[in-house]
Amino acid sequence: MSRFSRMSSLQLFVLIFCTITAIWLTMQFVVFNTCWHAAKYVPTNVQSLCQKEQNYLLLRVFEIAKGEPQCIKLLKIFEKTVNAYGSKPKIFMITPTYARPVQKAELTRLSHTILLVTNIHWIVVEDAENKTALVTNFLSKSRLPFTHLNVPTPPAMKMTKEDPNWLKPRGVLQRNLGLSWIRKHVHPDEKGVVYFADDDNTYDLDLFEEMRYTKTVSVWPVGLVGGLMVEKPIVKNGKVVGWNTLWKKDRPFPLDMAGFAVNLKLILDHPEAAFSLSVPRGYQESKLLKDLIRVDQLEPKADNCTKVLVWHTRTEYPKLKQEWKLSVPSNLHMEV
Numbered sequence: 001m002s003r004f005s006r007m008s009s010l011q012l013f014v015l016i017f018c019t020i021t022a023i024w025l026t027m028q029f030v031v032f033n034t035c036w037h038a039a040k041y042v043p044t045n046v047q048s049l050c051q052k053e054q055n056y057l058l059l060r061v062f063e064i065a066k067g068e069p070q071c072i073k074l075l076k077i078f079e080k081t082v083n084a085y086g087s088k089p090k091i092f093m094i095t096p097t098y099a100r101p102v103q104k105a106e107l108t109r110l111s112h113t114i115l116l117v118t119n120i121h122w123i124v125v126e127d128a129e130n131k132t133a134l135v136t137n138f139l140s141k142s143r144l145p146f147t148h149l150n151v152p153t154p155p156a157m158k159m160t161k162e163d164p165n166w167l168k169p170r171g172v173l174q175r176n177l178g179l180s181w182i183r184k185h186v187h188p189d190e191k192g193v194v195y196f197a198d199d200d201n202t203y204d205l206d207l208f209e210e211m212r213y214t215k216t217v218s219v220w221p222v223g224l225v226g227g228l229m230v231e232k233p234i235v236k237n238g239k240v241v242g243w244n245t246l247w248k249k250d251r252p253f254p255l256d257m258a259g260f261a262v263n264l265k266l267i268l269d270h271p272e273a274a275f276s277l278s279v280p281r282g283y284q285e286s287k288l289l290k291d292l293i294r295v296d297q298l299e300p301k302a303d304n305c306t307k308v309l310v311w312h313t314r315t316e317y318p319k320l321k322q323e324w325k326l327s328v329p330s331n332l333h334m335e336v
C-alpha cells in the first residue's frame with residue numbers, strides 16, 4: 001500500500017493545504033516583492049522617472065570616476081548601451097544665462113519645466129569670467145542631468161542695464177560653447193536634437209515632444225515676438241513657403257531663436273555651423289541655419305505651424321529704487 005493511501009483524508013487535506021500555502025508564499029516573495037519594491041520608486045510615469053534617474057546617476061558616477069580612464073571607458077560603454085535602449089531621441093538644450101536680479105527666479109521656473117521632460121540634457125552656459133556659486137549650487141540641487149559651462153561676452157559687446165544697446169547680441173559665445181561641448185562629448189551615434197532655450201521664455205511641454213523627432217531642422221510659431229502676437233512660418237502642402245514676420249523680414253530665416261531645433265547629426269556633421277558676434281542683431285538664427293539647410297527643407301511642427309507652444313516672454317527689470325538707498329543691502333548674506 002502506498003503512503004498516500006494510508007493517510008487519513010484530514011492528513012491529505014493538511015498536506016495539500018500546506019503545499020499550496022508554501023507555493024503561494026514563495027510567489028509572494030519572488031514576484032510581488034519585486035513589484036512592490038519597484039512601485040515605491042515609480043509612482044506615476046515609469047519611463048520618465050527611470051530615464052531621469054539613469055541620466056542623473058550616470059553623471060554622478062562619471063564625476064566620481066574622474067581621473068580613472070579605465071572606469072570612464074567602461075562607463076561610456078555602459079552609457080551607450082543604456083541609451084541604445086532608451087527609445088526617445090535626447091534633447092540637448094543650450095541655455096545662455098547672465099547674472100541679474102531675476103536670474104535665479106528665471107532658472108528656477110525653467111528648471112521646473114525641464115523636470116517634466118524625459119531624456120533631456122541641459123547645457124547651461126554662464127556669460128561670466130568664472131562660474132558663479134549661485135548657478136553652481138542651483139544646478140547641483142536641480143535634480144536634472146546638466147552640463148555647466150561659462151564664457152564671458154567681451155565687455156565692448158556686452159549689454160548693460162545703464163546702456164541697453166539693442167544692437168548688441170546676447171548669448172552668442174555661450175551658445176557656441178554649448179555647441180562645441182556637444183561636438184566634443186556626444187557620441188556620434190546618439191539620436192537627438194539641439195535646441196536653444198533662452199532662460200526667460202515660456203515653454204509648453206508639448207513643444208519638447210514636437211522637436212524631439214526632428215530629422216533636419218524643425219520650425220514652429222513663437223508667441224509675443226517681433227512686435228506681433230505670433231511670428232510663424234507659412235506652410236503650404238507640408239512645406240514652409242514663407243513667413244508672417246514683419247521685423248527685419250528680409251532675413252534669410254526670419255524667425256526667433258525659440259522657433260527652431262536642429263537634428264543632432266546635422267550639428268555634428270557641420271562643425272563650422274555657429275553663431276557670430278559680427279552679424280547684425282536678429283541675424284543669429286540665419287547665420288547658423290544658412291550653413292545647415294534651405295527654407296524649403298524645413299520641417300513644420302505644431303500642427304503645420306498652427307499652434308503656439310513657446311512664448312518669447314521677457315521679464316520686467318525689477319524696481320529696486322528703495323534698495324539703492326540702503327547702506328546695507330536687504331539681501332546681505334542671502335541669495336535671491
Ligand code: UGA
Nearest residue numbers: 096097098127159169170171174198199200256257281314
Ligand atoms: C532675442 C532672441 O529671442 C534671443 O534668442 C537672441 O539671443 C536675442 O534676441 C539677441 O538679440 O541676440 P531677447 O529677449 O531680446 O531675445 O534676449 P535675452 O532674453 O535678453 O537674451 C537671450 C539669452 O541670452 C538669455 O538666455 C539671456 O540670459 C542670455 N544673455 C543675455 C546672456 O547670456 N548675456 C547677456 O549679456 C544678455
Ligand code: MN
Nearest residue numbers: 198200313314
Ligand atoms: Mn528673452
